[in-house]
Every structure is written in structure tokens, then in C-alpha cells.
Amino acid sequence: MPKRAPAIDLQLNLTFCSGLPRHRQLYSALKRAVLDGQFRSGNRLPSTRSLARTLGISRTTVLDAFEQLSAEGYLEGKVGSGTRVACCIPGNPERASQRLSGRLARSAPRVSQRAHLPIEEDLSFLQTSARPLRPGQPESSLFPRTLWSRLAAKHWRRANRDPEHIDSLGYRPLRKAIADYLARIRGVRCEPDQVLIVGGAQQALYLCAYTLLDPGESVWMEDPGYPRARRAFLGAGLKVVPVPVDAEGINVAVGRKSHPSPRLVFVTPSFQCPLGSMMSLARRFELLQMAKEQASWILEDDYFHEYRYGAAPVACLQSIDETGRVIYIGNFSKSVAPSLRIGYLVLPPGLVESFQRARSTISRQPPGVEQAILAEFITEGHLEWFIKMSLRVYSDRRDVLAETIRKYGEQNLEISPSGVGMYLVAWLKQRIDDRDAALAAAAHGVDAIPLSAFCSRPLRRKGLVLGYSGYEPERIQLAARRVCEVLSAIKT
Ligand SMILES: Cc1ncc(COP(=O)(O)O)c(C=O)c1O
Secondary structure (H helix, E strand, C coil), rough: CCCCCCCCCCCCCCCCCCCCCCHHHHHHHHHHHCCCCCCCCCCCCCCHHHHHHHHCCCCHHHHHHHHHHHCCCCCEECCCCCEECCCCCCCHHHHHHHHHHHHHHHCCCCCCCCCCCCCCCCCCCCCCCCCCCCCCCCCCHCHHHHHHHHHHHHHHHCCCCCHCCCCCCCCHHHHHHHHHHHHHHHHCCCCHHHHHECCCHHHHHHHHHHCCCCCCCCCEEEEEECHHHHHHHHCCCEEEEEEEHHHHHHHHHHHHCCCCCCCCCECCCCCCCCCCCCCCCCHHHHHHHHHHCCCEEEEEEECCCCCCCCCCCCCCCCCCCCCCCEEEEEECCCCCCCCCCCCCECCCCCHHHHHHHHHHHHEEEEEECHHHHHHHHCCCHHHHHHHHHHHHHHHHHHHHHHHHHHHHHHCCCCCCCCCCCCCEEEEEECCCCHHHHHHHHHHCCCCCCCCHHHCCCCCCCEEEECCCCCCHHHHHHHHHHHHHHHHHHHHC
């Protein structure tokens, strides 16, 4: 009879002090030892009896651990007549990748070119949670939590029983509520079936790029402009053509000279992002004419239109478009809550089917219950009430920020508060680099975005984008004063 190989010496270092059952702890220790290569294929394990004795545990505990390891393929052989480490150890991807870690750590995993998008605006100096004066933050304490919870409870009770939750265009009552609201407030002309609900403006931007253009085709982008739009277009493989902005909005004549026939134009006519100017009527018609001649699509991002401080509302571009070239983007990220992640597109009728098909490649439909809650929030008039209430708060905060900067930062900053929005641009008077200014402010506990983060081309005049909506007046005063002091201390 051949002699049995001696059992391996198990150095398990097990103290059994965790809260897990002992057989699970023993199982994990043995498995780790096998995967680490401490025990090799064919190694014979000690008998369950002797192992139990060595570890000071019951034999049943050892049997349970062995049984589990045998079931998973780590051990083989008959319990009692010698248990061995299996000849073929199932791969453990985690371990395997750890073994390769030296190599992998040096070379990044291969991903698509799109995923390598450079993030032009390096704002890594900002903290994860917003501090004053980070722009675009709604005041979270104003959110009507009790009302929203009541609506949520009501609609969750109906969940899975409302067939309208499953609609690839989005929940129809919400689409109708949006169409009615936009007709009243923005002069948008559309039917509910032209409204496509998406996961915020960002998804709308990417969906437009994906659906309307092929990689390599060109899009005019306001410069300075919304960096996340630029990123969505670059991510879809488009050629982004920066077109300068002046007091009247995107400069169509300059754009025509440099790149006469874009397939798409991205604009923010009601509040140019980030300068805050409103596109003049003459520019609007010039842009629509260009789009008609060149068969270009216009993407109108109508964000912030709700926040007007005394300035008369101007109807949106979509409302004066006679040729069906305008796609309207709206969102509830500011007017309801950023975490809601619901936005929408208003599409020319001829585009609806293509967008419906395109959206189904990335998601079947938006979350049903959230849409139902929002629909009731709008139809019952809560949205308009909430916006009115927020406006009063934001208007005071805007004044506080403007006054503080005028009082303490006159020699370094010049502000041109717009009658719309949630932030303002403070222009740097001295030859101070806006990124240096933002870095210095961040070091003193204040978040400010350098205007250059919005630009593709170097700016003639630099500035800081300062938000006021999300912070109490005392905090705004303190932060704004600190920015002014920090700027005075920077040597030019
Ligand atoms: C120009 C612009 N459009 C849209 C949005 C809203 O985007 P989302 O709905 O993805 O939050 C923002 C938010 O900051 C913005 O600045």
C-alpha cells in the first residue's frame, strides 16, 4: 500500500474572536490559505479530529468548514479518508488581479477613447460638499419635505399598479403637466407627446448628441459656456467649435465665419452660462435663420428661467421657431431638488421616434413613482408656489452678496449682477489669475469657480463665479468678505 503523504502543517493563526460563527471563520482562513498559494493542489489536510484538537474547537465545526470548501471545489476527497486541496483551484478574480497588481497599478486598464475624456476644468481644489459661495446650489431647507413625503407615500401605494409608469417617453401625466406649465410660463408650443422625460439636463445633452449627430460632426458651443455640455458632446465624439459670446449672447456672425455649417448649436438664451446675459431678439432671429439655412439643430438649455428678480420674462427660443429646428431642454434640478434627477426634452414632432429609440438603448423609462410625485407637485400648483418662495429668499441673498463685494472688494472686483439666476460673475480688476484667486479663496474656506473653467480659449478678462442661492446671508457676507481680503493679499 503506498504511503500517504504527510498532512501539511496548518499555520492558520485563528483566534476566533470575530462575531462570525467559528465554522465560517475556519472556512475563510482555509480558503484564503488555498488562494494565497500557502496550500497547494494535492496537499493533504490534517484529519478533522486532529485539526479540531489543535484549534481547540469541536469536530463538527471543522466538518462544516470542510464540507463548505468541498462543495465550492477547494477541497476534494472523502472526509475521513483524507482531504486534499483540489487539483484545480477555481480562479478567484479578485486574487488573480491582486497578483497582477504590480503590473496593473502601473498600466491603467484599457477603456474606450471616450472614457479618457480630459476634464478641462480642474476643480479638484473644491471640497466634495459645497461651501459658500459654490454656485448653483439651491437652499435645501426650503424644500417642502412634508408635502413631498405625503405625495411620495400616496404614489408608492399605487406603485406597480399604474401602467402609465411604464412609458418610454416618460409618465404621461407628467409630460402633460410639463407641456401645460411651459405653455403658460415660457410660451413653449408642444403636445405632451413631444416631451421626453430624462435623468436631468445632462442626460438630455448626451442623448441629443448621440441621436442627432455622428461622431466627428460639429457642434457650436458658447465660449465661455457650460462645461458639462462640452463634456457630453466630446463624449459623444463630436467636434466642439467654441463660438464667442458677447452681451447679446452667442456671436452668430463670428461662428458663421469660422465654421459655417454646424450640425448642432448649444445655447443658454435666458441666462447665458456663466455670464448671465440674455440673448437679444435680433440674435435669436439670426440664429434661427442660420439653423434654417444650414439645417442645423439648436439646443436651447432654458435653465434658471424661473429665477428672475424683477426682470420681465422673455419667451424662449422654441416659442418663435417656425421651422422646427429647436430642441428645448428643461430640468428640475434647481427648481425642485438636485437629487431628483428629472429633466426633459421638448422635441420637434419628427424627432420623437428617433429619441424614443435612442433612449431605450440607455434606459427603458425614467423612475415611475418619482415622475408621478412630480406630476402632482406641478398640477396642484406647488411648483410655482415653491419657486415664488425661493425667489424671495434668493433675491435678498443676491443683494447681500452684491453689497458685500461693493463694500469690501471695490479695488479688486467688479460685479454685474444679472436679473436672473443663482450666481453672479465678479470680474477681476487687477491682473490676478482667476484660478490663483479661486485656489486662495478655497484655502480660506470659500468656494469660487474661476471663469476660465468655463472657457475653451484664453479670456481677455478674468473673473470668479460666485453663488448666493444656497447660503444664509450671514455666511454670504463672511465668505464674500474673505474673498475680498484674499484678493487684496495676492501680489500682482
Ligand atoms: C447650463 C446648465 N444647464 C443645466 C443644468 C442642470 O443640469 P442637471 O439637470 O443635469 O443637474 C445646469 C446645472 O448647473 C447648468 O448650469
